[in-house]
Amino acid sequence: GSTDQTAASAEITGAEILKLSPNRGKGGAMNAAVQYIQTDIVAFIDADLGQCAEQVGLILQPIINEEADLAIASFPPAKKKGGFGLVKNTARWAIRKAGQIEMVSPLSGQRAMNKEVLQAVTPFKEAYGVELGMTIKALQKGYKVIEVPTTMTHNETGRDIKGFLHRGRQFIDVLKVIKAESGGNKT
Incomplete structure (x- = not known):
């Protein structure tokens, strides 16, 4: 689904590419890739x-x-003003509630885990809920995060229409994850 020539x-470089059509979003792409992972440790890294x-x-x-x-x-503070912290703070609250830990970058896409955790946190949530869902599931299952x-x-993203629309979609997906994970739906 990427449009920035990442693939x-x-x-x-010789990387094996998994092409999905139609676009399944980040979570859908990650779910499709899981079956091909053959290592004991896996890292998910954003292309940007x-x-x-x-x-x-690290x-x-x-x-x-x-x-x-x-x-x-975890990332250093943003260089340009983005939103007002609503999405990040909501994700921080959900993680604190799930596992009593404080996070600086609760929505960071840069993650490494062992194969056992990978199997425990899949299938991944779709869209912008991937990272939060992964963290909450891992904490609920007793893994050290x-x-x-x-x-x-x-x-x-900045404080412009595009940035606010992005964060709006993120916020909706974060709320969906919180609802699903707190409502007894642990999938």
Whole structure:
């Protein structure tokens, strides 16, 4: 579903590409990819990281060393003003409620986990609920979830119509995850 030539760039490097039609969104793409994962440790990384992707080792290390079951990259403060914190703070509240942990970057897409956790948190929620659903499921199932400080950056949305629409869709999906995970629907 990407329109930014990510697949073409990855293909040039020799990466195996999974092409889905129609566009299934991030969660749908991740769900489709799970059946192809053959490693004991997996990392999910957003395509917009650019050179910051070199820091993936920071989230892999706690998994390799068995210090955590799910490691999530936390980002430094945003460089440009985005929203008003409603989406992030709602996600933080849901995570705190699920597992008594505080998170800086609750919606970070940069995550590493062992195969056991991967199997426990799938299928993933669709759309913008992927990360929050993954974290809540892992915490509810007793897995150790940590945040790893990084200096990663990514494409930020601003305080314009496009940015507010993006955060509006995010907020709706975050609320859907909270409702599903608190209402006894643990899938």
